[in-house]
Amino acid sequence: MKVEILIYAYLAVCVSMILFNIVCIFVFRRKDKNIKKRSIDFTDIIEEQLDKQTVDETHKSFLRKKLKKINHMMAFDETLEKLYDRRPEDTQKYIANLCSVFVFLTFKYSEKNQIQAAYFPYIIKKYHVFKGVSIPIVQESLMELVKEQNLYCRENALQALYSIGGADSVIQALKTLDKAGSFHHGKMIADGLLCFSGPIDELSEKLWMNFNKFSIALKQAILDYFRFSSGRHSEKMLQLMIDDKENQELRFSAIRYFAKYHHEPAQAHLYSLATDDSPIWEYRAIAASALGNYPAEKTEILLKELLCDPNWHVRYNAADSLERLGVRYEEMIDIFEGRDRYAAEMLRYRFDRKKLKDTEGMPV
Amino acid sequence: MMNQDNFMVIKTILDWVNVFFIIYLIGYSSFLFLAVVVGSSELYNKRHKEELKNTLLQNYYVPISIIVPAYNEEVTVVETVKSLLSLEYTLYEIIVVDDGSKDTTSQKLIEAFDMKPIRRPIHRKISCQPEEFVYESVSEKVPLTLIRKKNGGKADSLNMGINACKYPYFICMDADSVLQYDSLTKISRPLLEQGNIVAVGGVVRPANSVTLDQGRVLNYQLPSNILACMQVLEYDRSFLASRILFDKFNGSLIISGAFGLFKKDTVIAAGGYDHSTMGEDMELVVKLHEYCAMNEIPYCIKYATDAICWSQAPERLRDLCKQRKRWHLGLFQSMWKHRVMLFNAKFGAVSFVSFFYFLLYELLSPFIEIFGVVTMVTAFIFDLINIPFMFLFFAIYAVFGCILTLTAFFARTQTIDLKISVMDALKAILLCFIETTFLRFIMAFVRATAFIGYKKKKLNWGRIERKKINVK
Numbered sequence: 001m002k003v004e005i006l007i008y009a010y011l012a013v014c015v016s017m018i019l020f021n022i023v024c025i026f027v028f029r030r031k032d033k034n035i036k037k038r039s040i041d042f043t044d045i046i047e048e049q050l051d052k053q054t055v056d057e058t059h060k061s062f063l064r065k066k067l068k069k070i071n072h073m074m075a076f077d078e079t080l081e082k083l084y085d086r087r088p089e090d091t092q093k094y095i096a097n098l099c100s101v102f103v104f105l106t107f108k109y110s111e112k113n114q115i116q117a118a119y120f121p122y123i124i125k126k127y128h129v130f131k132g133v134s135i136p137i138v139q140e141s142l143m144e145l146v147k148e149q150n151l152y153c154r155e156n157a158l159q160a161l162y163s164i165g166g167a168d169s170v171i172q173a174l175k176t177l178d179k180a181g182s183f184h185h186g187k188m189i190a191d192g193l194l195c196f197s198g199p200i201d202e203l204s205e206k207l208w209m210n211f212n213k214f215s216i217a218l219k220q221a222i223l224d225y226f227r228f229s230s231g232r233h234s235e236k237m238l239q240l241m242i243d244d245k246e247n248q249e250l251r252f253s254a255i256r257y258f259a260k261y262h263h264e265p266a267q268a269h270l271y272s273l274a275t276d277d278s279p280i281w282e283y284r285a286i287a288a289s290a291l292g293n294y295p296a297e298k299t300e301i302l303l304k305e306l307l308c309d310p311n312w313h314v315r316y317n318a319a320d321s322l323e324r325l326g327v328r329y330e331e332m333i334d335i336f337e338g339r340d341r342y343a344a345e346m347l348r349y350r351f352d353r354k355k356l357k358d359t360e361g362m363p364v
Numbered sequence: 365m366m367n368q369d370n371f372m373v374i375k376t377i378l379d380w381v382n383v384f385f386i387i388y389l390i391g392y393s394s395f396l397f398l399a400v401v402v403g404s405s406e407l408y409n410k411r412h413k414e415e416l417k418n419t420l421l422q423n424y425y426v427p428i429s430i431i432v433p434a435y436n437e438e439v440t441v442v443e444t445v446k447s448l449l450s451l452e453y454t455l456y457e458i459i460v461v462d463d464g465s466k467d468t469t470s471q472k473l474i475e476a477f478d479m480k481p482i483r484r485p486i487h488r489k490i491s492c493q494p495e496e497f498v499y500e501s502v503s504e505k506v507p508l509t510l511i512r513k514k515n516g517g518k519a520d521s522l523n524m525g526i527n528a529c530k531y532p533y534f535i536c537m538d539a540d541s542v543l544q545y546d547s548l549t550k551i552s553r554p555l556l557e558q559g560n561i562v563a564v565g566g567v568v569r570p571a572n573s574v575t576l577d578q579g580r581v582l583n584y585q586l587p588s589n590i591l592a593c594m595q596v597l598e599y600d601r602s603f604l605a606s607r608i609l610f611d612k613f614n615g616s617l618i619i620s621g622a623f624g625l626f627k628k629d630t631v632i633a634a635g636g637y638d639h640s641t642m643g644e645d646m647e648l649v650v651k652l653h654e655y656c657a658m659n660e661i662p663y664c665i666k667y668a669t670d671a672i673c674w675s676q677a678p679e680r681l682r683d684l685c686k687q688r689k690r691w692h693l694g695l696f697q698s699m700w701k702h703r704v705m706l707f708n709a710k711f712g713a714v715s716f717v718s719f720f721y722f723l724l725y726e727l728l729s730p731f732i733e734i735f736g737v738v739t740m741v742t743a744f745i746f747d748l749i750n751i752p753f754m755f756l757f758f759a760i761y762a763v764f765g766c767i768l769t770l771t772a773f774f775a776r777t778q779t780i781d782l783k784i785s786v787m788d789a790l791k792a793i794l795l796c797f798i799e800t801t802f803l804r805f806i807m808a809f810v811r812a813t814a815f816i817g818y819k820k821k822k823l824n825w826g827r828i829e830r831k832k833i834n835v836k
Contacts, residue, residue: 006390011760013397014767017404021774024408028778074415115418122417151557152418159422183559187424195422312487345485352482357502359480 031071038075039082046079050090055097063101068108070116073123080127095127102129106141114150121145121153121160130164131197139169146173147180154184158192165198167206178215186221193225200229208236216247223253231261242269252286259290267294274302285313292321300327307335307343315346323350371746378748381739388732392725393764400601400768403608404775407669411779419553426533426552427455428625431525433518434460434539438467441539442476449504450578453548457507460539461525464496464515469539473510477501484509484528490636492516492523518621519637519644526628526636534631536645538622541675542571545579551625551671558664562630562652565619565667567603570596571674586788587677591684594799595677597769597792604772606721611667615718617653619665621645623673630656630663641701643694650702657711681806688807689814695727696815730812733805758801765800766793 045062049055066072083091102124109120121142124130130138145157154177161173170193177184196203207222214222223240226233234257240246241254255273258266273287288306291299303325306318322332329336329351336344413419430448434441441460448458462470473479479499486495493516501508513524522536535551537543551566572587587593610616621644634655637644649665656663678684699706699722706723708715743749773792777784784792 006393008760011764011767013401014764014771017401017771018767018774021404021771021778025774025778070416115413115416118418119416122421150418152413152420155420156417185424185556185559187426188420188422188556191422191424316487342485345483349482349484353500353502356480356482356500 035071035075035078038072039078042076042079043082046083046094050083050087050094053090053093055094060098060101063098064104067101067105070112070119073119077123077126092128095129099130099133099135103135103138106138110141110144114148114153117145117148118150118152118156121156124160125156125163128163128197130160132165134164134166134169139164139166143169143173143176146176149182151182151184154180154182155188155192158189159195162192162196165196167196167198167203170196170198170203171206171210174218175210175213178218186217186224189218189221190224190228193222194228204229204233208233216249219247220249220253223250223257227253227257227260231263233257234261234263234266238263238266238269241266241273248280248282252282255283255286255290259286259293262293267296267299270294271298271302274306281309281311281314284309285311285317288314288317288321290321292324295325300325300331304332304335307347308340312342315342319346319350322347323354374742374746375748378739378743378746385736385739388724389761395721395725396765396768399606399609400604400771402612403604404771406608407604407775407779410669420556423454424556425454425549426555427531428453428457428548428552429525429529429531429534429628430456430458431522431529431534431536432458432460432539433463433521433525433536434465434469435463435515435518435521436465436467436469437539438465438469438472441469442472444539444542445473445477445508447542447576447579449506449508450545451543451548452545452579455531456548457509457530459509459511459525459528461521461528462510462512463517463521464493464513470499470510470512474499477508478503479508479510486511486524486528488527489632490523490526492520492527495524517639519639519641522644523636523639526631529628532628533625534628535623535625536621537673538675541568541622541673542576543579543623544576544581544672544674547579547623547671547673551623551668554666554668555625558666560662560664561666562627562656562663563619563649563665564625564671565607565616565665566623566625566671566673567669568599568620568622568673568675570599570677572596572677572679574674576674581782584782585785586791587679589679590795590798591681591803592677592679593791594795594803595684597773597796597799598803599677600776601769601772604776607667608669610718613713613717614664615714616665616667617650617714617718617722618646619649619667620673622675623671626652630661638701641694641697642690643698646694647698647701650698650705653711653714654702654705657714684807685810688810692727692730692811692814695722699723699727730808730810733808734812762797762800765804766796769796769800 045059049059063076067076080091080095105120109117124138124142139161142157142160145153146161148154148157158173158177161169174189193203193207204226207225211219211222223237226237237254237257241251241258243251255270258270270287270290273283274291276283276287284306288303288309291303300322303318303322307315307322309315309318332347332351335347338344432441432444432448437444445458445460460473462473479501482498482500484498484500486498493514496512496514498512499510509528511524511528513521525536526534533552533555535548547566551564554564555561570587570592572589572592573585574581575583586596607616607618624645626648630652631648634648634651636648638647638651641647652663652665655661678687699719705711705715705719707720711719740749740754744751770793773796774789776782
C-alpha cells in the first residue's frame with residue numbers, strides 16, 4: 001500500500017473532524033436557542049396554570065406529550081427553576097398536582113439510554129415531585145436505576161428516593177446497591193442519607209435493624225451518617241466499639257462517634273482503648289482524640305502519658321485533646337521540662353497555636 | 365568519484381532508512397489521529413452528560429492539602445495564595461514551601477497574610493532538607509502555612525509539603541499558577557466516582573492574555589505573543605490528545621507538576637518525589653505505576669479534563685528552550701530509572717503502549733527527526749531524492765498536523781464554553797502552520813541537545829522570567 005493513500009485517508013477523516021466541530025458549534029447554539037425558546041413558551045403556559053391555582057387535564061396531556069422528549073424536559077426544568085424563584089409556593093403546588101404526569105413519564109424514561117434515564121430522577125429530586133407519596137411503580141423504576149452500572153443513574157435514583165422520603169424504599173435501595181456490587185463512595189451514601197426528607201427516626205431504626213445485612217463498606221457509610229446526624233445512637237455505637245470481634249474500621253467509626261458525642265458509659269472503654277498495646281496504633285490515636293471530649297483528671301493523666309507514645313499520630317491527638325480540655329500551661333510544666341523532646345514539642349505547638357488563635361480573636 | 369558498489373550500499377541504507385521512517389510516521393500519525401478522535405469525542409460526550417446532570421452535583425468534599433513549592437517567587441507568590449484562598453471549596457489547607465529563596469518570597473507572604481511564627485513539629489515520613497522556620501495564619505478562611513527550608517530543589521520542597529500536610533490527599537502546584545475557582549471540586553470528583561484512585565491530573569492552560577477574577581475567566585483571548593500563542597495550541601493538542609487516550613486504559617505517565625492531586629499514603633509508601641531527577645512530576649507518576657503494579661495494589665490514575673489551572677507560558681524563545689530541555693531531561697531520567705517497565709507484561713498496557721510511546725515518540729523523537737534531516741541531505745547529495753515528492757510529503761504532513769491541532773483546539777474551547785473571537789480563530793489557523801513546520805523542529809533540536817551540560821543544572825529550579833498572571 002502506498003503511504004500517500006493512507007495519509008490522504010487520514011487527512012480526509014481529519015477534515016471530517018473539522019466539519020464535525022463546525023457542525024457541533026451550530027448544533028449547540030441551535031440547541032441552546034431552542035431550549036430558551038421552549039422555556040419561554042412553557043413559562044406562559046405554566047403561569048396560566050399557576051394563576052388558576054389548579055392544573056387542568058388538557059395541560060397534563062400537553063405535558064405528557066412534550067416532556068417525554070429530553071430537550072423539552074430540559075426546557076421545562078429551566079422554566080420551573082425560574083418560576084421557583086418568582087413564585088415558590090404556587091410552583092410547588094403546581095408540581096404536586098403533576099404526579100400522574102410524572103408516573104407516566106417514569107415509564108417513558110425507563111426506556112431511554114442511561115444518560116437520559118439518569119436525568120429523570122434528578123428532576124424528581126430537584127422539585128420533590130413525589131415527596132411523601134409512595135407510588136410502587138415509580139419506586140420500582142428507581143430501584144432498577146440503582147442497579148445500573150452508570151454511577152449517575154444510581155446516585156440520581158438514590159437522591160430521588162431520599163427526596164421521596166420512604167424509609168423502607170431507602171433500605172431496599174441500599175440493599176440493591178450492595179448486591180449490585182458497583183463502587184459507590186461511602187461519602188455519597190452518608191451525605192445522601194442526610195438529605196432524607198422523611199421520618200429520620202424511622203430511617204435510623206430500620207438502618208440498625210438491617211445493619212448486619214449490609215457490606216462493611218456500606219456499614220461504614222451508615223455509621224458516618226449516624227455520626228453526622230445525631231447523638232441518639234450512643235448505646236448501639238458502644239456495643240460496636242467494645243466488640244473485639246467486630247471489623248476494626250467499624251470500631252474506629254464508633255470511637256469517632258464518641259469524639260463527637262459525649263456518652264458517660266463510653267469513657268472507661270475509651271481509656272482502655274487509649275492504652276491498648278496492640279500493634280494497631282489507630283485505636284490509641286482515635287481514642288486519644290475522642291478523650292478530648294471527656295474532661296476528667298484521669299483523662300488528663302492518660303493523655304499526658306500518651307504524649308510519650310512512640311506513634312506520632314497518638315502524640316499529636318493527645319496534645320490536641322489536652323488543648324481542647326483547656327489544660328493550662330502551668331499544669332504541663334513537667335512535660336515541657338521533661339526529657340521527652342517529642343512530647344514537649346508537640347504540646348508546645350498546640351499551646352502556641354491556641355495562643356495564636358486567641359490573639360487573632362481579640363479585638364485590636 | 366564514488367564507485368558503483370559504494371553507491372549501491374548507500375542506496376540500500378537509504379532505502380531501509382526510508383522504510384523505517386514510513387513505519388515511524390504511520391505509527392505516529394495513527395496514534396495522533398486515534399488520540400484526537402478519542403479525545404474530542406470524550407469531551408463532547410462529557411458536555412452532553414453534564415447537560416443531562418450526569419455529574420455529581422452535591423457538595424461531596426474530600427479534604428485536600430495544597431502544596432505550593434516556591435523558589436524566588438516574590439513577584440507571583442502573594443497573588444497565587446490570594447487566588448487559592450478564593451477557591452470555591454470547603455475543606456482544604458494551603459502550605460507554601462519556600463525552598464531557601466534568595467529573594468523576599470517568605471517576607472512577602474508573612475506581610476500579606478499577617479502570618480505568625482510557630483514551632484510546629486513536622487512528621488518526617490519522607491526525607492527532605494530541614495526547615496528553618498514555620499509561619500501560620502489563622503485569620504484566613506482556610507489554614508495557611510509557610511515553611512521555609514534549606515534549599516534542596518522542587519522535589520525536596522514537595523516532600524516537605526507532604527510531610528507537613530494533614531489531609532489524605534494533596535495537590536501540587538506551581539507558585540506562578542492560578543487555579544480556576546472550581547478546580548478543586550473538579551479534580552476531586554474522580555475520587556468519588558471510582559475506587560482505588562491514587563492520582564488525578566488536571567489541565568494546565570497558558571494564562572498569557574487571559575484575565576481572571578477570583579479564579580473565573582473574565583476575558584479569554586489568544587496571547588498577543590506569538591510564541592505563547594503557539595504553546596496554547598500545543599498544550600491543547602497534547603492535553604486533549606495523548607492524555608485522554610492514555611486515561612482510557614489507566615496509562616497516564618505524566619501529571620503536570622503545575623496541577624495534580626495525589627493520595628498521600630500511596631505517595632509516601634512509594635517514597636515520595638525523587639530529589640535526583642529534573643522531571644519529578646513524571647517520575648512520581650511512573651513510580652506510582654511501578655510501585656502499585658509490583659505490590660499488586662489495585663490502582664487507577666485518572667485525568668480530569670475540566671479541572672483547570674492557568675499558568676504562564678514562556679514568552680521568550682530562550683525561556684522556552686530552557687523549559688523544554690528540563691522536560692526532556694526529566695523524561696529521560698524517569699524512563700531510565702524505571703526502565704524495568706518497558707515491555708514488561710506485569711505492567712500491561714502502561715508498558716506496551718504508554719511507555720513505548722514515550723520512548724519512541726517523545727524521548728527519541730528529536731534524535732530521529734534530526735536523523736531524518738541528515739538522511740535527506742545525504743540523499744540529496746547522492747541525487748537519490750525525489751524533490752517534488754519530498755515537498756508534497758512535507759505539505760501533507762504539515763496539513764495533517766495542523767488539522768489535528770485545530771481539531772484539538774476547537775474541541776477544547778467549545779466544550780469548556782470559552783468564547784473565542786473570529787480573529788483568534790484565524791490566528792490559531794495561521795499559527796498552527798508555523799508551529800507544525802518551524803517550532804516543532806526548533807524544539808526537536810533543543811531537546812536533542814538537552815543532555816549537553818546537564819549534570820551542572822541537575823538540581824536547579826530552571827528559572828524562567830516570571831510575570832504576574834492578569835488577575836483582577
